[in-house]
Amino acid sequence: MDSGKLLDAIASAQWFTRLGEAEGSDFVVPIKDLADWRGFISSAREREFGVGHPGDPGFPYSKMSWLPTSNDEPDPIYGTALTTEANERGLASKLVAAKIAAFKIAVQSQRSCGDVPALKSGGNDLTLAALSGGRYACRMAAAEALLGKEGFWCKLVQIYCQGNWPLAILPDRKVVVI
Numbered sequence: 001m002d003s004g005k006l007l008d009a010i011a012s013a014q015w016f017t018r019l020g021e022a023e024g025s026d027f028v029v030p031i032k033d034l035a036d037w038r039g040f041i042s043s044a045r046e047r048e049f050g051v052g053h054p055g056d057p058g059f060p061y062s063k064m065s066w067l068p069t070s071n072d073e074p075d076p077i078y079g080t081a082l083t084t085e086a087n088e089r090g091l092a093s094k095l096v097a098a099k100i101a102a103f104k105i106a107v108q109s110q111r112s113c114g115d116v117p118a119l120k121s122g123g124n125d126l127t128l129a130a131l132s133g134g135r136y137a138c139r140m141a142a143a144e145a146l147l148g149k150e151g152f153w154c155k156l157v158q159i160y161c162q163g164n165w166p167l168a169i170l171p172d173r174k175v176v177v178i
Contacts, residue, residue: 001154003098003145009161010105010138016130018163019118022177027155029060029170031178038121060176064168067156067175069132075140076169077152082143095143102142106135118178119165133167134160 001009020037022030031037040061068076075082086095110131119126137160140153152173159166159177168176 001141001145001150003142006138006141006145006154006157007101007105009157010102011109013106013109013134013157013161014163015110015113015134015160016116016119016163016165019116019165019178022159022164027174028159028166028177029174031060031176034118034178037118037178041121041124041126060168060170063170064176065170066129066168067133067166068136069129071136071139073136077140077173082140082147082149085147086143089147091146095146098142098146099139102138103135106138110134130165130167133165137166 020032020034022028022032024030065076068074074080083092083095086092113127113131116127116130119130137153137156141150141157144150144153156166156175159175164177166175166177170176
């Protein structure tokens with residue numbers, strides 16, 4: 001996917017309109033049971049604050065690591081390799097521009113998101129995390145596209161564009177998607 005097609009896809013993304021409808025593949029482990037998902041959200045909060053009954057949340061929750069939602073979090077796939085390569089190829093300023101463009105288009109596109117009940121359970125609201133994770137993925141996909149390495153992050157953006165939320169990664173690099 002070239003940069004132009006990536007930006008067009010981000011602009012027309014169907015953010016979070018198909019939660020619970022992800023299809024499984026060799027890259028995706030879907031969460032289809034929204035009641036189970038809400039139970040996980042609630043129990044995760046209880047475990048975080050040391051209340052409730054700790055227990056194994058079950059697969060895929062027990063094995064997943066949340067994908068980044070903040071620009072200052074490290075890239076769990078490439079680390080600093082994309083930035084290093086851009087610097088070595090004299091593309092540092094183009095990398096920054098590409099990431100900013102993707103971010104701006106994602107923010108604008110996400111304005112169409114309304115209330116997303118599947119991202120809420122009791123007092124827990126993961127809407128901001130989902131939106132921020134989408135913007136992070138768009139920035140990283142822009143870096144992949146610029147460097148001709150369309151891979152993990154471009155795949156995630158395609159999942160977001162289809163209306164799902166790729167929220168976590170498993171040890172085998174499969175992505176947990178709701």
